[in-house]
Structures are given as structure tokens and as C-alpha cells.
Amino acid sequence: MTQTAELIPTERQLLYSRLADRLETGYHLNRKVVSFQANKGEPIYRWFKYKEGFSSTLVKYFLTEYAKKPGKLLDPFAGAGTTLFAGQELGWKSYGVEILPVGVFVMETREALNDINIEALRSTVKNLWAELAKIENYETYINHITITKDAFSDETEILLNKFLTYCSKIKDKKIQTIFRFAAFSILEEISFTRKDGQYLRWDYRSKRNLPGKPFDIGKIYSFEEAITRKFSQIISDLSGSTTNSLFADFEDKASVQHSVKIISGSCLEELPKLDDDFFDFIVTSPPYCNRYDYTRTYALELVFLGNDNDQVRNLRQAMLSCTVENKEKVDYLQNIYTSISRQKDFDRVIEVYKSSNAMMEVNSVLDELNKLEKLNNNNIARMVRNYFLEMCFVTFEMARITKRGGYCVMVNDNVRYGGEEIPVDLILSEFAENLGFNINKIFVLPRGKGNSSQQMGLHGRTEVRKCVYLWQKK
Ligand SMILES: C[S@@+](CC[C@H](N)C(=O)[O-])C[C@H]1O[C@@H](n2cnc3c(N)ncnc32)[C@H](O)[C@@H]1O
Numbered sequence: 001m002t003q004t005a006e007l008i009p010t011e012r013q014l015l016y017s018r019l020a021d022r023l024e025t026g027y028h029l030n031r032k033v034v035s036f037q038a039n040k041g042e043p044i045y046r047w048f049k050y051k052e053g054f055s056s057t058l059v060k061y062f063l064t065e066y067a068k069k070p071g072k073l074l075d076p077f078a079g080a081g082t083t084l085f086a087g088q089e090l091g092w093k094s095y096g097v098e099i100l101p102v103g104v105f106v107m108e109t110r111e112a113l114n115d116i117n118i119e120a121l122r123s124t125v126k127n128l129w130a131e132l133a134k135i136e137n138y139e140t141y142i143n144h145i146t147i148t149k150d151a152f153s154d155e156t157e158i159l160l161n162k163f164l165t166y167c168s169k170i171k172d173k174k175i176q177t178i179f180r181f182a183a184f185s186i187l188e189e190i191s192f193t194r195k196d197g198q199y200l201r202w203d204y205r206s207k208r209n210l211p212g213k214p215f216d217i218g219k220i221y222s223f224e225e226a227i228t229r230k231f232s233q234i235i236s237d238l239s240g241s242t243t244n245s246l247f248a249d250f251e252d253k254a255s256v257q258h259s260v261k262i263i264s265g266s267c268l269e270e271l272p273k274l275d276d277d278f279f280d281f282i283v284t285s286p287p288y289c290n291r292y293d294y295t296r297t298y299a300l301e302l303v304f305l306g307n308d309n310d311q312v313r314n315l316r317q318a319m320l321s322c323t324v325e326n327k328e329k330v331d332y333l334q335n336i337y338t339s340i341s342r343q344k345d346f347d348r349v350i351e352v353y354k355s356s357n358a359m360m361e362v363n364s365v366l367d368e369l370n371k372l373e374k375l376n377n378n379n380i381a382r383m384v385r386n387y388f389l390e391m392c393f394v395t396f397e398m399a400r401i402t403k404r405g406g407y408c409v410m411v412n413d414n415v416r417y418g419g420e421e422i423p424v425d426l427i428l429s430e431f432a433e434n435l436g437f438n439i440n441k442i443f444v445l446p447r448g449k450g451n452s453s454q455q456m457g458l459h460g461r462t463e464v465r466k467c468v469y470l471w472q473k474k
Contacts, residue, residue: 026443
């Protein structure tokens with residue numbers, strides 16, 4: 001690079017300089033407070049680990065620090081429902097949109113836990129083995145998709161199907177839900193697979209013809225052992241107290257607990273249906289722009305919930321673009337907006353997206369790197385372009401449906417491709433500013449995420465920011 005080129009600030013540097021005064025190290029928001037691990041002690045989070053979740057402490061912190069009283073709360077990427085249920089405990093009316101049936105099922109189970117009859121649950125569990133022994137003809141509930149075939153031993157799969165056949169006969173719907181949830185929560189430990197980054201990793205003991213070095217996932221539990229342990233964990237948690245003492249005061253004051261409203265679908269489609277100025281607070285964490293594929297990681301759970309190959313493929317496409325397989329959704333978005341006579345809004349979002357010089361720079365730099373074959377997949381540029389475009393639509397809708405003075409808190413990570421830092425925090429905040437929010441703060445978590453070893457070798461050890469944005473509706 002010549003000296004002159006180094007002196008010319010890039011659009012990303014200009015944006016950084018303009019927003020530098022909003023960036024603040026969030027010492028109070030250390031990893032422990034933000035990440036899923038902080039939920040460790042709480043039931044349901046212990047039963048099924050939705051690792052993409054954030055912590056209820058984080059949600060409660062923002063709700064109690066920035067809102068005067070409980071109102072209406074939204075999470076457009078609700079996941080397992082951390083925002084919704086943390087808000088509910090504090091007396092908020094919670095609404096959530098989630099596209100992945102896995103998250104929807106966890107949230108529905110959580111709702112079913114209200115007023116559960118523990119004695120009835122205990123006695124149904126006690127009778128389980130006797131009841132299972134009586135089942136001769138069972139239905140096949142587990143219908144594999146290509147990427148899950150042979151995930152269980154034959155014996156385990158038969159027991160799973162028998163168990164689900166038994167579940168379908170349980171009359172008490174809440175107990176039935178908890179029974180199904182117990183089996184749903186042990187799928188990984190009774191299978192030949194482990195969730196590992198973007199894919200499932202397969203154990204050498206599976207029937208699959210696996211290339212490369214044999215991989216040992218460790219102990220594979222029998223169905224009996226795993227389900228017994230799961231039920232004793234569930235019953236013991238339900239019998240104990242669950243209040244998080246840090247917020248006990250607020251929870252006591254929250255005299256009413258409203259039921260949580262779960263909308264199963266894509267927020268790209270669902271948010272445009274909601275009323276203007278409706279919500280007081282949004283706390284959310286969208287998928288990160290990091291190629292993580294939820295449909296592959298949760299393939300076993302999706303099959304358990306009855307999804308076939310086509311449904312999983314469609315789901316992958318409908319999710320916010322964050323994998324290299326995602327295709328552009330512009331036509332789909334245009335259809336949504338024209339069908340509700342809001343073509344002008346569609347045009348405005350596209351205009352805001354295009355008016356971000358940093359965004360345009362990222363797109364052209366990635367296109368250039370792609371041409372030079374410097375990105376390890378040639379769809380990365382497309383993924384990044386579409387991720388931001390879709391997030392621009394989500395941000396527009398969030399601004400529209402938030403009341404004046406209301407807040408939006410978003411957790412997200414920056415990313416890097418081909419050595420180029422993509423300042424997700426700054427670009428999304430710039431969109432937000434142009435769509436009706438003030439950027440109050442971008443809290444940077446004290447320790448950022450390191451690079452992958454491959455990236456580090458090529459580009460040196462630098463960290464990308466992991467942030468919590470605080471925007472306020474103008
Ligand atoms: C980082 S996770 C959120 C986790 C959540 N904060 C929790 O604590 O469980 C992002 C979520 O967005 C969901 N998602 C992806 N695309 C979506 C879309 N178009 N509409 C709604 N949800 C979507 C994913 O399924 C995932 O559950």
C-alpha cells in the first residue's frame with residue numbers, strides 16, 4: 001500500500017470517528033452477564049441448552065435501568081424466549097417472533113410450566129416404564145432427513161418412537177408437553193452426533209461412512225438412562241425455588257404476570273403487521289453475520305418436531321441471511337410491502353441501506369476480494385450484503401413500532417472476512433439513526449472475540465468488537 005492510500009480514511013474509519021463518542025466499554029456487561037451461561041441456575045435453561053441465547057440478567061438489567069414501569073416488550077428474534085420470560089417475571093407484556101420451531105417449542109413448554117401439577121407429573125413419570133412395556137404397535141414419529149439419518153442406534157430409535165406414541169396418549173396437555181420436551185432435550189446425548197460450530201459432528205460408532213480421522217464424542221447415553229436423569233432434573237427444579245435474588249424486589253412488585261405472546265414465523269413478515277408506536281422496549285439478539293447455520297445445528301430437534309427435508313431447506317432460506325446458502329430476499333420483501341400497500345416504506349429502506357457509505361464500501365471490498373478468490377467461500381459477499389439489507393428492514397420496523405422515547409437493546413458481534421473488519425455495530429447503528437432512533441450508546445464488551453486461528457495466521461491477532469447497542473426512539 002502506498003503512503004497516500006494509507007492516509008485516506010476509509011468510509012468505515014469515517015463512520016467510526018463520527019460514532020466514537022457513543023462507544024463505551026461496558027464493564028458492567030461482562031461476558032458472564034451477557035452470555036447464556038448466566039442462566040445456568042435457572043430451570044428450562046438447564047434442561048435444554050439453547051447456546052445461542054443470552055442471559056436473563058442482561059434483559060432484566062436494561063428493563064430496570066431504563067424503563068420507569070413495565071409496559072409492552074418485544075423480541076423479534078425470540079430464540080428460547082429469554083427476553084420474553086425475563087420481562088414476564090418483571091410484569092411486562094411480552095411478545096416474541098421466532099422462526100425456528102426449536103425455539104417456539106421451548107417457549108411453549110415454558111408457558112406450559114405455569115400451574116403445572118407436579119404431583120401428576122411425578123406419578124406419570126413413575127408409571128412410564130410400565131406403560132412403555134405395554135406398547136406393542138408404535139407409530140414412527142422420527143422420520144429422518146438426509147443430514148440426520150442413522151443418528152440413533154436402532155434400539156434407541158425404537159424407544160424414542162414408543163415414548164412418543166405413549167406421549168400422544170397422555171391426556172393432560174401440559175404434562176404431555178413436558179414429556180415431549182424431556183425427550184427433545186436428550187436427543188444429542190443419545191445420538192451419535194455432537195453440535196459443533198456449524199455442523200453436527202459424527203461419532204466413529206455410527207453406521208455412517210465417515211471420511212477422515214475417527215471422532216469420539218465420548219459417552220453415548222441409553223434412552224432409559226438419559227430420560228430418567230432428565231425427568232429427575234425437571235422434577236427437582238420444579239419443586240425448588242427459582243427466583244433470582246438480584247431482581248427479587250422488582251419481581252415482588254410485578255403483581256400481574258401476563259402470558260407471553262409467541263408469534264411463530266419470520267419477523268421480516270410479522271413485524272410489518274404490527275401497529276405503529278406499540279412497544280415500550282425491545283431487547284433482542286439477531287443471528288450474527290457469521291455463517292452459523294441453526295438448521296444444521298438443530299437438525300435432530302427439527303426432525304423430532306416433525307420437519308422433513310423440504311421444510312428444513314425452506315426454513316434455512318426463510319431465516320435471516322447468515323449462511324452462505326441464503327439467497328437474496330429482495331423480491332420476497334417487495335411482495336410483503338406491496339401486498340400491504342407500503343411500497344413507499346420498502347423504497348425508503350432500500351434508500352437508507354444504499355445511503356450508508358460504509359455499507360457500500362464493505363460490499364465493494366468483499367466483491368473485490370471475491371474476484372481475487374481471497375474469501376474462502378464465494379457466497380460470503382452475497383451473505384453479508386443480504387444480512388445487512390434484511391437487518392435494515394428489521395430496524396425500520398422496530399423504529400416504527402416502538403413508542404417515542406422507547407428503547408431498543410441489541411446484542412450482536414462484529415465479524416471479519418478476508419481480513420476486512422465489518423463493523424456490524426456501526427453500520428446497523430447508522431441505519432437505526434436514519435430510521436428514527438438515537439444512538440445512545442454502543443457498549444463494547446470488555447473482552448472481544450478472538451479470530452479463528454486461520455484468520456490470525458493471515459491477518460495478525462486483533463479482536464472484533466462484541467457489543468450491546470442502546471438505541472432510543474426519537
Ligand atoms: C441469537 S438467537 C436469539 C436468542 C435469544 N436471545 C435467546 O436468548 O434465546 C437468534 C434467533 O433468531 C432466529 N431467527 C433467525 N431468522 C429469523 C427470522 N427471519 N425471524 C424470526 N426469528 C429469526 C433464530 O432462529 C434464533 O433463534
